[in-house]
Amino acid sequence: xxxxxxxxxxxxxxxxxxxxxxxxxxxxxxxxxxxxxxxxxxxxxxxxxxxxxxxxxxxxxxxxxxxxxxxxxxxxxxxxxxxxxxxxxxxxxxxxxxxxxxxxxxxxxxxxxxxxxxxxxxxxxxxxxxxxxxxxxxxxxxxxxxxxxxxxxxxxxxxxxxxxxxxxxxxxxxxxxxxxxxxxxxxxxxxxxxxxxxxxxxxxxxxxxxxxxxxxxxxxxxxxxxxxxxxxxxxxxxxxxxxxxxxxxxxxxxxxxxxxxxxxxxxxxxxxxxxxxxxxxxxxxxxxxxxxxxxxxxxxxxxxxxxxxxxxxxxxxxxxxxxxxxxxxxxxxxxxxxxxxxxxxxxxxxxxxxxxxxxxxxxxxxxxxxxxxxxxxxxxxxxxxxxxxxxxxxxxxxxxxxxxxxxxxxxxxxxxxxxxxxxxxxxxxxxxxxxxxxxxxxxxxxxxxxxxxxxxxxxxxxxxxxxxxxxxxxxxxxx
Amino acid sequence: xxxxxxxxxxxxxxxxxxxxxxxxxxxxxxxxxxxxxxxxxxxxxxxxxxxxxxxxxxxxxxxxxxxxxxxxxxxxxxxxxxxxxxxxxxxxxxxxxxxxxxxxxxxxxxxxxxxxxxxxxxxxxxxxxxxxxxxxxxxxxxxxxxxxxxxxxxxxxxxxxxxxxxxxxxxxxxxxxxxxxxxxxxxxxxxxxxxxxxxxxxxxxxxxxxxxxxxxxxxxxxx
Numbered sequence: 001x002x003x004x005x006x007x008x009x010x011x012x013x014x015x016x017x018x019x020x021x022x023x024x025x026x027x028x029x030x031x032x033x034x035x036x037x038x039x040x041x042x043x044x045x046x047x048x049x050x051x052x053x054x055x056x057x058x059x060x061x062x063x064x065x066x067x068x069x070x071x072x073x074x075x076x077x078x079x080x081x082x083x084x085x086x087x088x089x090x091x092x093x094x095x096x097x098x099x100x101x102x103x104x105x106x107x108x109x110x111x112x113x114x115x116x117x118x119x120x121x122x123x124x125x126x127x128x129x130x131x132x133x134x135x136x137x138x139x140x141x142x143x144x145x146x147x148x149x150x151x152x153x154x155x156x157x158x159x160x161x162x163x164x165x166x167x168x169x170x171x172x173x174x175x176x177x178x179x180x181x182x183x184x185x186x187x188x189x190x191x192x193x194x195x196x197x198x199x200x201x202x203x204x205x206x207x208x209x210x211x212x213x214x215x216x217x218x219x220x221x222x223x224x225x226x227x228x229x230x231x232x233x234x235x236x237x238x239x240x241x242x243x244x245x246x247x248x249x250x251x252x253x254x255x256x257x258x259x260x261x262x263x264x265x266x267x268x269x270x271x272x273x274x275x276x277x278x279x280x281x282x283x284x285x286x287x288x289x290x291x292x293x294x295x296x297x298x299x300x301x302x303x304x305x306x307x308x309x310x311x312x313x314x315x316x317x318x319x320x321x322x323x324x325x326x327x328x329x330x331x332x333x334x335x336x337x338x339x340x341x342x343x344x345x346x347x348x349x350x351x352x353x354x355x356x357x358x359x360x361x362x363x364x365x366x367x368x369x370x371x372x373x374x375x376x377x378x379x380x381x382x383x384x385x386x387x388x389x390x391x392x393x394x395x396x397x398x399x400x401x402x403x404x405x406x407x408x409x410x411x412x413x414x415x416x417x418x419x420x421x422x423x424x425x426x427x428x429x430x431x432x433x434x435x436x437x438x439x440x441x442x443x444x445x446x447x448x449x450x451x452x453x454x455x456x457x458x459x460x461x462x463x464x465x466x467x468x469x470x471x472x473x474x475x476x477x478x479x
Numbered sequence: 480x481x482x483x484x485x486x487x488x489x490x491x492x493x494x495x496x497x498x499x500x501x502x503x504x505x506x507x508x509x510x511x512x513x514x515x516x517x518x519x520x521x522x523x524x525x526x527x528x529x530x531x532x533x534x535x536x537x538x539x540x541x542x543x544x545x546x547x548x549x550x551x552x553x554x555x556x557x558x559x560x561x562x563x564x565x566x567x568x569x570x571x572x573x574x575x576x577x578x579x580x581x582x583x584x585x586x587x588x589x590x591x592x593x594x595x596x597x598x599x600x601x602x603x604x605x606x607x608x609x610x611x612x613x614x615x616x617x618x619x620x621x622x623x624x625x626x627x628x629x630x631x632x633x634x635x636x637x638x639x640x641x642x643x644x645x646x647x648x649x650x651x652x653x654x655x656x657x658x659x660x661x662x663x664x665x666x667x668x669x670x671x672x673x674x675x676x677x678x679x680x681x682x683x684x685x686x687x688x689x690x691x692x693x694x695x696x697x698x699x700x701x702x
Contacts, residue, residue: 072627376641378616391626391628393628393630393631393633394631395631396598396599396601396630396631396632397598398629398631399627399628399629400626400628401625401626401627401628402624402625402626402637403623403625403626404623404624404625404639405621405623406620406621406622406623406639406641407619407620407621407622408611408613408619408620408621408641409618409619410613410616411613411614411615411616411618411643412643413613413641413643414640414641414642414643415639415640415641415642416638416639416640416642417624417637417638417639417640418636418637418638418639419624419626419636419637419638420634420635420636421626421628421633421634421635421636422633422634422635423631423632423633
């Protein structure tokens with residue numbers, strides 16, 4: 001099948017679309033991490049004393065922790081003293097309230113409008129560039145309904161009581177190595193609070209962009225949905241093409257109160273490194289939500305196509321009775337990418353339900369693992385879980401792995417897990433070919449059908465982009 | 480127990496054995512299956528037996544196949560630890576694993592099953608199932624099925640469930656005059672019977688079925 005080889009080679013040549021660098025004046029702090037650096041970050045953001053104490057406590061904990069090594073990943077040694085922990089575009093001192101035109105151009109190029117436009121009226125955006133939030137759109141419109149949507153730094157200043165109440169309530173400071181690091185040095189991210197009974201009228205979204213060389217991005221997002229509210233939140237990310245690896249260690253916390261519903265969608269498209277596996281982002285992220293009240297619902301949807309290494313397990317703690325959660329994931333790895341991703345569903349309350357659908361696609365020399373935990377605690381009467389993990393292999397040099405952990409301590413709880421690993425069958429391709437569909441198109445068709453169940457869960461604004469991304473990431477790979 | 484003892488099944492031959500937990504003859508630590516050879520193993524663990532086993536199966540020659548089945552019935556405070564490492568090291572091999580068990584009393588069950596398909600072990604078919612039924616509030620089951628696949632032309636799957644006895648089935652039987660206890664026994668036997676189905680010798684099959692039925696009856700009263 002020489003045709004396959006050509007197509008696979010073509011795939012390797014595919015350029016990363018968002019790999020440009022924005023040339024603008026930025027301010028940095030000295031590289032490395034110590035208590036002084038944390039004090040500088042805190043001072044730069046004008047934080048109150050309690051926030052600084054929180055950071056310092058996290059830093060002290062982090063120093064005593066060791067790197068997690070249980071994942072099925074080969075992570076090169078990271079020198080945490082060789083990272084710049086804060087980088088921000090310089091503000092024009094004469095026009096401090098205006099957005100730098102260069103920045104605006106950057107986000108325009110990425111398709112993220114920083115001005116409220118009629119065309120994209122359905123989405124409010126918080127745009128984060130390196131360590132700071134550039135702007136948050138539609139704040140006034142949202143404020144009318146009592147919804148708070150702003151950058152995390154602003155939230156610390158303007159809504160300290162809310163931040164203090166919920167910060168680290170889902171992901172404790174010392175939860176894991178990267179979460180502790182994030183708690184010490186986190187820069188910016190989004191804060192969102194939906195008051196009781198309010199249905200958020202538009203999609204909220206954050207867009208993260210790494211630009212500066214030698215930096216890491218440590219964003220922190222906190223979403224609180226009060227009783228009976230609803231919000232759909234989307235997250236996107238890109239970075240320039242570089243030979244060095246950059247670290248992205250985020251923490252996302254979601255609190256879902258009684259009868260509230262949160263839908264969290266991610267399209268992760270960090271720079272994956274080149275065809276030889278050089279460069280790319282290390283995406284080590286802790287995402288966790290708690291279904292705190294009865295009848296609450298949290299839904300995770302993720303499309304993971306980027307990053308050199310992904311280490312990410314969006315999880316849900318189902319505490320409230322009758323609460324439910326879903327996890328839908330498509331993870332694509334190509335070239336030398338590595339992904340170890342999945343979810344955790346911790347059932348505590350009665351009649352809690354969860355559903356996990358994970359679709360892995362590996363091509364090139366990549367390694368793609370699903371790792372997931374389903375735990376039924378003794379009190380989880382009549383709890384129910386269903387998990388399905390499928391892996392698709394494209395080419396004979398990649399790997400696909402499945403590592404589920406299933407624990408049940410309640411006799412009325414039912415857990416089901418199934419997983420399959422296979423490649424695109426000759427029969428399916430033949431079927432398409434004989435109906436006049438070319439090889440490449442047929443693969444696209446089959447992969448899209450394979451991932452459909454997940455893609456259909458994405459908000460409309462994201463679904464189109466995700467489908468494009470999927471076909472781009474895999475263009476031409478034939479099994 | 481010597482966990483390092485290895486059984487090699489020579490090319491073209493077959494190896495058939497039933498192991499009973501707690502018996503003198505212990506499961507080998509490793510089974511190597513050569514070209515066109517066949518290994519068929521059944522492991523049974525009855526109530527009141529603590530059981531820990533760790534088995535590595537290497538499919539080392541083309542056309543080799545392995546069928547590993549196991550059933551465990553726990554009604555007291557047994558601890559069952561089963562670990563199977565199935566390694567497909569050459570192309571064209573087939574493996575099937577089926578483990579089913581019932582956990583009652585204060586028992587705890589840990590199942591760990593890994594299927595590894597090395598690079599270039601194409602045309603592999605590897606299947607693994609682990610199903611559990613919890614019948615007590617104090618029993619616990621943890622299961623970790625794992626797939627590590629480095630070849631693409633393969634058919635691999637695993638399935639794991641932890642559940643309970645179906646109440647609708649019980650109602651169906653009770654409405655036909657079968658007592659609740661008998662209904663439960665019937666449910667558990669039918670649940671475990673696929674494991675016994677892998678025993679090809681009819682006499683042995685009958686004997687083990689009777690033993691398992693007795694085991695199930697002994698724990699059903701405690702529900």
